[in-house]
Amino acid sequence: MKLAELFYSVQGEGKLTGVPSVFVRASGCNLRCVWCDTPYASWNPEGEEVPVNEIARRVHAFPARHVVLTGGEPMIMPEVAELAESLADEGKHITVETAGTFFVPMPIDLASISPKLSNSTPTHREQGRFARAHDRLRLNVPVIQNLIDTSRDFQLKFVVAAGQDLAEIEDLLVKLHRWTPADVLLMPEGTDRATLAARSPWLAELCKQQGYRYCPRLHIEVFGNKRGT
Numbered sequence: 001m002k003l004a005e006l007f008y009s010v011q012g013e014g015k016l017t018g019v020p021s022v023f024v025r026a027s028g029c030n031l032r033c034v035w036c037d038t039p040y041a042s043w044n045p046e047g048e049e050v051p052v053n054e055i056a057r058r059v060h061a062f063p064a065r066h067v068v069l070t071g072g073e074p075m076i077m078p079e080v081a082e083l084a085e086s087l088a089d090e091g092k093h094i095t096v097e098t099a100g101t102f103f104v105p106m107p108i109d110l111a112s113i114s115p116k117l118s119n120s121t122p123t124h125r126e127q128g129r130f131a132r133a134h135d136r137l138r139l140n141v142p143v144i145q146n147l148i149d150t151s152r153d154f155q156l157k158f159v160v161a162a163g164q165d166l167a168e169i170e171d172l173l174v175k176l177h178r179w180t181p182a183d184v185l186l187m188p189e190g191t192d193r194a195t196l197a198a199r200s201p202w203l204a205e206l207c208k209q210q211g212y213r214y215c216p217r218l219h220i221e222v223f224g225n226k227r228g229t
């Protein structure tokens with residue numbers, strides 16, 4: 001698997017916020033979100049091919065039960081199921097952070113699904129050359145439903161930049177089954193503390209109105225937007 005980085009930190013987002021976890025970041029993504037905070041795993045994928053057994057060995061070097069398979073898009077990696085099965089066999093708790101555009105059957109304790117809204121489309125970046133493909137791929141309802149149905153737990157985590165994003169979220173939610181408002185997390189778009197602080201109050205109000213969860217970005221609050229955190 002092409003590996004951008006592997007590190008030990010605390011989970012910064014979602015239902016397991018604050019839980020010490022090993023992060024395995026696969027390099028490569030089928031989407032090109034304009035605000036992507038890991039361009040070294042999507043727009044400009046970096047890293048080297050590392051065998052699954054070596055990744056597992058590096059994971060086991062840290063004193064954590066929780067492992068986060070992230071990216072990039074880990075679900076497009078050919079060896080992702082083999083890696084998840086190997087880690088699950090060793091008793092690890094597996095979170096998969098995915099945009100929900102590609103399904104692979106494998107053991108998942110928490111599917112952290114982040115469907116991409118139109119605010120992610122790179123309309124102007126690199127002369128818009130990825131915009132059409134991104135828009136065609138970014139939402140896949142059957143894949144999201146499969147992840148919901150086959151994972152032990154799941155969360156639907158939306159990156160919200162403006163109030164009008166709510167209509168797109170609700171358009172998607174009516175097509176999905178077996179979720180409750182407690183599974184829906186709204187996270188402010190932003191990769192610095194000032195932007196997050198500016199967007200947090202109105203987003204928290206939106207969560208209060210809708211019954212969704214407000215999702216902070218703890219790692220940015222604690223460490224700033226740095227690799228390896």
Ligand code: SF4
Pocket residue numbers: 029030031032033035036037038039041042043071072073099
């Ligand atoms: S899906 Fe995730 S990794 Fe891929 S471009 Fe979007 S934010 Fe970046």
